[in-house]
Amino acid sequence: MLRLAGLLLILVSAPLAAQTIAFISDLNGRYGSTSYDKRVTDAIDTLVGLRPDLVISGGDMVAGQKQPKLDRDRLEQMWQGFNNTVADPLRRAGIPLAVTAGNHDGSAFPEFALERRQFDLQWRGRVPEVDILPGSDWPRRYAARMGSVLLLAFDGTLPGRLPDTERLFLERMLQQYGNSATATIVFSHLPMWPLTRGREHEIIDDPDLLALLHRNGVDVYASGHHHAFFAGTDDAGMVHLGIGALGGNARAFSGTGSRQPFSFALLTLEGGEVSVISRAAPGFQDEVPATQLPAAITGPLGTLRRMDGPVRLRP
Numbered sequence: 001m002l003r004l005a006g007l008l009l010i011l012v013s014a015p016l017a018a019q020t021i022a023f024i025s026d027l028n029g030r031y032g033s034t035s036y037d038k039r040v041t042d043a044i045d046t047l048v049g050l051r052p053d054l055v056i057s058g059g060d061m062v063a064g065q066k067q068p069k070l071d072r073d074r075l076e077q078m079w080q081g082f083n084n085t086v087a088d089p090l091r092r093a094g095i096p097l098a099v100t101a102g103n104h105d106g107s108a109f110p111e112f113a114l115e116r117r118q119f120d121l122q123w124r125g126r127v128p129e130v131d132i133l134p135g136s137d138w139p140r141r142y143a144a145r146m147g148s149v150l151l152l153a154f155d156g157t158l159p160g161r162l163p164d165t166e167r168l169f170l171e172r173m174l175q176q177y178g179n180s181a182t183a184t185i186v187f188s189h190l191p192m193w194p195l196t197r198g199r200e201h202e203i204i205d206d207p208d209l210l211a212l213l214h215r216n217g218v219d220v221y222a223s224g225h226h227h228a229f230f231a232g233t234d235d236a237g238m239v240h241l242g243i244g245a246l247g248g249n250a251r252a253f254s255g256t257g258s259r260q261p262f263s264f265a266l267l268t269l270e271g272g273e274v275s276v277i278s279r280a281a282p283g284f285q286d287e288v289p290a291t292q293l294p295a296a297i298t299g300p301l302g303t304l305r306r307m308d309g310p311v312r313l314r315p
Contacts, residue, residue, distance in 0.1 A: 014153065018270035019149065019268070020046050020050075020052040021054045021055075021056060022055045022056070022265070023055075023057075023058060023063050023187075023241065023264060023266075024056070024058070024086075025053060025057060025102075025225070025243035025245065025246070026093065026148075026225065026227055026243075026248055027040050027246045028060050028104050029063055030063060031066045034077045034080070036085045037246075037247060039262055040086065040247060041085060042281070042282070043284055046285075051093070052266065054098060054151075055090055055096070055098070056100075057098070057191035058189060058224030058243045059106070059188075060105055061104075062104065063078065063247075065107050065109075065112055069112075069114065070115065072106075072114065072118065075115060079118065083126075096129060098249070099309050101155050102157060102189040103190075106155075106157065108163075109157075120139060123138070127139075128149035130144055130146070130169055131145060131202045132144055132230060133173070135172065135173060140205075143177055144214070148180070149181060150180075151185050152170065152187075153187055154170055155188065156233075158190075159204065159205070160206070162204055162206045167206075171212055175216070183219050183220075184216070184219050185218075185219060185221075186209070186222075187221065188204075188223050189225050190202060190203055191225065191240065192206070192209070192221065192223070192299070192301055193304050194254050195228050196226040196227060197251065199225070199251070203299065205300050205301070210234070210301050211294055217315070220239045220240075220241060222240075222243060222267075223241070224242075226242055226251060227244065227245035228251050228253060229242060229244035229278040230242040230304070231276040232282055233311060234302055234303070237314055239276070239311055241265060244264065245262055246262055246263075250262055253293075253297070255294075258294070260288055261280040262280070263278045263283055263288055264284065265277070265279075270275060272312060273310040274310055290306060290307065290308050
């Protein structure tokens with residue numbers, strides 16, 4: 001199937017059947033915690049029952065990135081808690097788990113080098129049963145195939161302009177593998193649009209990155225960090241998926257007091273279209289109605305318009 005590392009690329013063949021990818025993100029609790037809220041367990045139990053083709057984590061799987069710094073023993077206990085609650089149940093169910101680093105579990109800021117090393121060590125030994133494509137650097141940045149869907153993950157933990165190393169990696173992988181993909185999904189931790197209040201500046205504000213994704217026909221860019229579900233399209237028709245939080249706190253949308261429930265997202269590829277829904281806590285049986293989301297979100301890179309139904313994959 002696939003293998004992983006920081007941003008993802010997915011490929012799907014002219015699909016005879018629907019393919020579903022579940023997105024989870026921001027699962028961590030308080031700084032240094034080794035356990036998880038019951039809703040995280042409930043969400044994973046629900047996903048085991050739904051049996052998606054793949055689960056992608058948008059980062060912040062453990063609760064690091066704060067002073068005083070954590071030592072290696074504490075970090076290992078935190079990751080063991082994550083494995084017990086999330087990774088191992090999915091593995092036992094035969095559901096692959098792909099990941100990208102978040103600021104709390106693998107930040108690229110130099111002062112969190114130990115947490116970054118522990119992220120790499122954790123995932124180098126827990127590679128899902130998928131094929132990482134040549135040129136990948138799992139788990140930090142990688143491309144992977146699922147059928148003819150291309151998944152591409154990169155390290156998107158720093159706000160502002162994307163570092164040249166990440167952009168060059170994306171460009172190389174998109175040029176090498178993108179032409180043969182029937183759908184391409186890229187993901188990292190930070191969004192490119194200011195989705196929630198108080199995090200307006202915690203985005204990848206990089207028009208060159210957006211142009212690169214558009215130029216190479218990327219269909220979906222998925223991200224976490226802002227703790228709110230939102231699915232919308234930019235001016236070029238590319239879908240931007242903000243993944244809701246399962247841990248921490250749910251946040252209000254920028255410019256509003258509207259706060260949504262904890263949730264995970266389900267993305268389906270079928271018949272040349274992509275559709276996205278979100279399942280909400282408690283219970284994760286009910287969808288978050290699209291009408292509860294802002295009609296549009298504006299940022300430095302333009303405007304996202306809410307998805308109210310399936311969107312055609314980009315040619």
